[in-house]
Amino acid sequence: RLLMDLSPIGEAVLIAREGRRLKAYKDSVGVLTIGIGHTSAAGPPLVTAGLTITSAECDAIFARDVRTYVAAVRKGLKVPVSQNAFDALVSICYNIGPGAFATSTFLKRINAGDTAGARDAILMWNKPAAIITRREAEAAQFVTAYTSALPRATTSQKPIAVAAPVIAVMHPEVPTPVIVPVTPAPVRWSLGNWLTTWLMKPFYG
Template structure:
């Protein structure tokens, strides 16, 4: 599944669009449409400004990762409105926290109603409660019944995106509808009709990727390299036969063995560069998406392993219980140190650097209500930075 146009509009309304960096409700530096350092470059910081088009492009790139997380983890096909609500929740709490959430656990148990109620459990800080209520309503209410609100406290729902006119299936570019056909279309469709027209049935991202990959592999490995040699073999096979000597029929020997060996060597010399080039073409076409999928999975695993290690290493930290500000800060610092010690430099850069790792750990921890980025995350970063410098000094000595 993918995020619908209505879900995208509602998520943008919840996050807001701010072109200058600011601190969100928990003190994390944010810019554009909910973009933080945990999602990758650009790194929000004081004084940073971006353009409106750049903010939309960053949001499109960021939200794709959260859509993929929800699509890969939910156990069953969900209605579009429920899927969009889960993407909104995942975008706010992060992929790692979503994978460990009660929402996902209840969905896997078949309790969809309980999963919707579990959305309301993510109620810290208190300013986030109206958004959670809006996501809860969006999860339960089909778009045909009512359009969602960014927050339950809002007086009006989010306006549905304007439908773009499209030509019928199979029509050539530049096709225009006949005047009579255009006149028969309703000028002011009702909300259900508008929603139905706005969310056409389409092939999912994963199915489209699989079909494209299968077509490319068939074209590269079957049609192009195999068909020409077969035609060549059919046309030229008699040329490989050695003239038969005039001997007695009882002692006749056909030297096809040498011909087969020569043919195999020729085909090997022909196919080897073709297969190498085909493999390089496949990597060039699909290497980017595959690399992104693998990198995201490795980053999530790095954060999860570092967090588990820190929870076991810091005194007073208990798995599954809420952590105080001081204990939570110590856990974040220890997790960052663990990640820097164990992970390669390129994986740390993919996670957003030291700050990105710390923010991901911060968002995944069950912290008390008083915990903010100012009193928990920033002291942990300072502690990790100081201990990292001391460790490098000891190594140099």
Template sequence: MTASAIMTPLGIAALKAREGVRLGAYRDSVGVPTIGYGHTKGVRLGQRITQAEADALFLEDLASHALPILSCIAVPVAEHERDALISIAFNIGVGGFRASGFLRRLNAGDRAGAAEAILAWRRPPEILSRRQAEYDQFRTPYAVALPRARRDDARPVAVPRSPDRAPPATAVRPGPLARLRQRIGEALRA
């Protein structure tokens, strides 16, 4: 399954902007050796990677976080909501996502309560602006406002240029539930 089948190109751009990229290993805010766009598996301090390797690790991490969480969302979600949820899961982990109050509220049909529960994930303190941006992304369709990496960023994330992926203006796109079912089906066949 491709990354664009999991998240929109705009969602991927927002997630990459939130994570930032570092080609040299470092300790994250809780001391875990990290490299690339937040990759932690098998990282050794002193390790260096190329941008291409960072991108490949990002795609692996995206699939390992997105596919498990998509299967536990029991209600239809719009693209901006799905992108925000995957961004949160990328940061808090699949286990944290599955146990979260925002997932329980979302699956109960309480979108407003789910959005508010997103803001409960505020540790470490420097994550709050990111979490607020994910809250905004979850609540706001892309046609209304583009997402920001952090709420206090001066500009939204740039729309990725990919004219070969854009559907013709006259094309009819399936609804969010149909697209989610299609993605889950593709993941199960892969």
């Protein structure tokens, strides 16, 4: 059984929701934050007033942080979910924290097989008021397959842009198609490049 992970679409919309700031600031509830929604509660670095980071440091912090939240969602789920639902749950967990996620009503309802009730319970996390449009977008993402619609960062924004054409592929764990970006490129084969590919195969594994 393969473990689910945050998809490229899920990551893109999470970053859009959190924003990207290289200088420390206070979020809507006064918590010092930096990078892509990083707070001291998520681990190092400790966020202090006036702290600045580079773009590369921002990406590294996010990559480390997001592993924590993906792990929390994997641990909390006792039933299979679609890729869009998993991505939405990582986004919510990133916002409310692993502790709150683990004891949430929506997680209990998901594990009980109550998808509609879980969606309604997601919307209960509506404080402060500034979070409501994000939570509505996460609730919609939770129940809407990417084949039907791409997610929004908030309900007041347009769906995230996918630069490349997309195709539907099957996630190995659940039967819900997942949208992933692809960049199609025509390939013209000749006897020469076929032989080159065949001969070089041992070097590429």
